[in-house]
Amino acid sequence: MKTVKQILVIVLLAVAAQLQAQNNAGLKLPNGFKATLFADTIGSARHIAITQNGVIFAKLMYPNKAGKSIVRLEDANKDGVADKVTGWANYGGTGIFVSGKKLFATSDNDVYLYQLNENDEVVNPLTPKTIVKGLIARNQHASKSITLDGQNNVYVNIGAYSNACQEKDRSPGSKGMMPCPILDSAGGIWKFDGNKENQVYGDGIRYATGLRNVVGLDWNTTTNSLFVTQHGRDQLNSFYPKLYTDAQNAELPAETMYEIKEGDNAGWPYVYFDPYQKKKIVSPEYGGDGMKEGGENAINPTVFFPAHMAPNALLFYTGNQFPEKYKNGAFIAFHGSWNRAPLPQEGYFVAFVPFKNGKPNGEWEIFANGFSGLSGDEKVTNPRKAKARPCGLAQGPDGSLYVSDDSRGSIFKISYSK
Amino acid sequence: MNIKQWSVLSLFIFCCAMSLQAQDIAKGKKIYATRCLVCHQADGGGVPNMNAPLDGASNVVGNNIARLVRIIKKGYNEKIALDGFYYSNAMTANPDLSDADIANVLSYVRTSWSNSASKITVAQVQAAKSKK
Numbered sequence: 268m269k270t271v272k273q274i275l276v277i278v279l280l281a282v283a284a285q286l287q288a289q290n291n292a293g294l295k296l297p298n299g300f301k302a303t304l305f306a307d308t309i310g311s312a313r314h315i316a317i318t319q320n321g322v323i324f325a326k327l328m329y330p331n332k333a334g335k336s337i338v339r340l341e342d343a344n345k346d347g348v349a350d351k352v353t354g355w356a357n358y359g360g361t362g363i364f365v366s367g368k369k370l371f372a373t374s375d376n377d378v379y380l381y382q383l384n385e386n387d388e389v390v391n392p393l394t395p396k397t398i399v400k401g402l403i404a405r406n407q408h409a410s411k412s413i414t415l416d417g418q419n420n421v422y423v424n425i426g427a428y429s430n431a432c433q434e435k436d437r438s439p440g441s442k443g444m445m446p447c448p449i450l451d452s453a454g455g456i457w458k459f460d461g462n463k464e465n466q467v468y469g470d471g472i473r474y475a476t477g478l479r480n481v482v483g484l485d486w487n488t489t490t491n492s493l494f495v496t497q498h499g500r501d502q503l504n505s506f507y508p509k510l511y512t513d514a515q516n517a518e519l520p521a522e523t524m525y526e527i528k529e530g531d532n533a534g535w536p537y538v539y540f541d542p543y544q545k546k547k548i549v550s551p552e553y554g555g556d557g558m559k560e561g562g563e564n565a566i567n568p569t570v571f572f573p574a575h576m577a578p579n580a581l582l583f584y585t586g587n588q589f590p591e592k593y594k595n596g597a598f599i600a601f602h603g604s605w606n607r608a609p610l611p612q613e614g615y616f617v618a619f620v621p622f623k624n625g626k627p628n629g630e631w632e633i634f635a636n637g638f639s640g641l642s643g644d645e646k647v648t649n650p651r652k653a654k655a656r657p658c659g660l661a662q663g664p665d666g667s668l669y670v671s672d673d674s675r676g677s678i679f680k681i682s683y684s685k
Numbered sequence: 686m687n688i689k690q691w692s693v694l695s696l697f698i699f700c701c702a703m704s705l706q707a708q709d710i711a712k713g714k715k716i717y718a719t720r721c722l723v724c725h726q727a728d729g730g731g732v733p734n735m736n737a738p739l740d741g742a743s744n745v746v747g748n749n750i751a752r753l754v755r756i757i758k759k760g761y762n763e764k765i766a767l768d769g770f771y772y773s774n775a776m777t778a779n780p781d782l783s784d785a786d787i788a789n790v791l792s793y794v795r796t797s798w799s800n801s802a803s804k805i806t807v808a809q810v811q812a813a814k815s816k817k
Binding site for chain 2: 406437504605606608649651
């Protein structure tokens, strides 16, 4: 009898695993793609990075139940599900990046460097080198995202601690400060030397400015340049109801992707990008009326997306597993909006933009959807209803794409086979 | 007055009081929709890590009315801890709301969604203001 029970349990488990594999861990994907739930409930997983051996590191916003804020995940039996999960560190943060056997991770103030051994295990969990310290983190947009350029330079986002650089933040009628003093030390991308310890602001350079809050960034090896995705400003209707309706606010401004050259200015807080007029429009805090153009010296976006969707990760796909159209194209993890309320929210998916010769080559499209766990095409009405919120992206050595989520604490593995 | 008259009168007073209360909640809901909903959301759930939830929040259903009144009136710009999570966005000040408006919107949020705390009267708002 006992053996019958055991067999039954095994069969049921196998069926459950099969069903889970068939439904792609709840994700909706293009034909030929499959997903597995690589890990679940590991904690508030922000960005992820992966080694050449396929070991994944996730940076958590808060320490998890085990009190760890960097989680190491390994899939030793290669079944698409992590079977060895460990961790270390106790500081929250977003940024993580692997370069060979070097692992960079960020708190909201600092950039740390860990050493990995030949098995991609951390050698110095308690004694990382401090590469950069003392970066500004004042509540809003405090998280630090990082990427490297292949020359061991570290690019760090320092988000503006403000919505639109008003004298009094997020207050109706409060004017925009001129010039915006925040831009001296935040609202841009800073570049530091990845080899040098204890750097402060003065040791780095302000690589780009006028970027309100960049959470996604990646070095494009085709163009040999930095690309970033910015979170556009909020609440045009709340503070300027005479100029913007709720419906207009839901679609303004565009979320934007920029190719960045040293010294670039993307225009925040003075202008925002209007996806309908396809123009940089003067912010109402700076005398704009919704039509007046500005930002003559500011760059234009490379790609723009619907408003407020929160592009939290950017990854240029260089693998060989996915079909040709994905080669060198951009994946963007949209964390999902809140500022579209009272209208339904948008995002909560991974999008794709095809690229050719370093330029966009076609419209953006939804690549992976269904993270929210809502049935069918039901929209997220309130952010807390979304089970999972895409936040980080990494490309495995076999060309699979990994997506992390900071709500349920999961990592999805997306693969393609003909 | 006989007992019948008394009961009719008290029923009348009771109904008046109910409709007055209902109106307060309706007014509070209207203020919520125009000022609060965009951040705190229609379900009072807020936005994880950014905008604090009101539904089920210990601060909101708690007894520190002075703090609630101060937050609505003056806003804040700091990272706050609430029920084990942190919220980073600035809260907008509402200096133009009257005491009655504040009582109404507080009554609405304290009795909506899963919240079933007491309603707030104008007198309580005034008392809270004098406390500082």
